[in-house]
Amino acid sequence: MALVPVQLPAAELLFDPGFLGPQEADALLAELTATIPWRHEPIRLFGKEVLQPRLTAWYGDAGATYRYSGLTLQPLPWLLALHALRQRLEAATGSRFNSVLLNLYRTGQDSMGYHADDEPELGPTPVIASVTLGATRTFRLKPRSHLLPPPSALSLSLTSGSLLVMRGLTQQNWLHALPKTARPVGPRLNLTFRYIRG
Ligand SMILES: O=C(O)CCC(=O)C(=O)O
Numbered sequence: 001m002a003l004v005p006v007q008l009p010a011a012e013l014l015f016d017p018g019f020l021g022p023q024e025a026d027a028l029l030a031e032l033t034a035t036i037p038w039r040h041e042p043i044r045l046f047g048k049e050v051l052q053p054r055l056t057a058w059y060g061d062a063g064a065t066y067r068y069s070g071l072t073l074q075p076l077p078w079l080l081a082l083h084a085l086r087q088r089l090e091a092a093t094g095s096r097f098n099s100v101l102l103n104l105y106r107t108g109q110d111s112m113g114y115h116a117d118d119e120p121e122l123g124p125t126p127v128i129a130s131v132t133l134g135a136t137r138t139f140r141l142k143p144r145s146h147l148l149p150p151p152s153a154l155s156l157s158l159t160s161g162s163l164l165v166m167r168g169l170t171q172q173n174w175l176h177a178l179p180k181t182a183r184p185v186g187p188r189l190n191l192t193f194r195y196i197r198g
């Protein structure tokens, strides 16, 4: 399948529900779930130290260090499967990536709050390629408060094997989140490929 634009004001969003086939997505989910040294990182939230509601891992080229929420993450060297996925994403998007953040949402209680991927090392108009494996979860985008009149929020159902690309002004004008769900859902693994400026 192919990347198709998703209409969103003051943003550039593309979606391909079939970037990976179902069997390929299942096989990659099983391999990565088993082989990644998952970390459960603390973050500071309103001055208090708490554990993130998800497991994470960071892979990339040497030197692609990533700072967020007071953490400095050193990348692990590329696994073969992640390196191969990076090459396919570079071909599909025409953009380069030197790192990937993996998030494992173990259950519907794991989540990610509203944020923008707007760390300085990503630059002003980052290209973020987001691949989903496993359970379908709802991804939400809401406009930042400076967008007037405020456009409507958007919910996208991110299914296994799908690819969502956020680029252009998306991070400057919108926030995104992966909310908890009360539905009983299995694990979901999300990979966001990024380019960190050295
Ligand atoms: O899990 C997702 O779909 C979103 C992950 C995300 O926003 C991030 O890693 O910055």
Ligand SMILES: [Fe+2]
Pocket (backbone or CB within 6 Å): 115, 116, 117, 176
């Ligand atoms: Fe994000």
